[in-house]
Amino acid sequence: MFGDCTETVSILYAVVFGADGACIELSTASILMAFGAFMVLVITAQFFARKLWKKLTQVAAPVEDEFSAPPKTSPYSDDPNYRDSAIRSTRR
Structure with missing residues (x-):
């Protein structure tokens, strides 16, 4: 059984095409x-x-996008409630 090999094939060849009686090279x-x-x-x-x-x-x-703001006409708009907020500028 082990001594009568007609050809030797690699493991990959044996997996893809089958050994069909050939010896497998290790x-x-x-x-x-x-x-x-x-x-x-x-x-x-x-x-x-x-x-x-x-x-x-x-x-x-x-x-x-729900938070897209309309384009501003001026670069800065003053908020009247800002003067009473907890975070204020030192310059007023």
């Missing part, structure tokens, strides 16, 4: 290549999962 390069391919798949899946999650949790309609 070298450092073969293991790192399979691990690298696995990491690329995981990172790609995370990227698409985050995009999908952001799309699913997105607010349906954007909220309009």
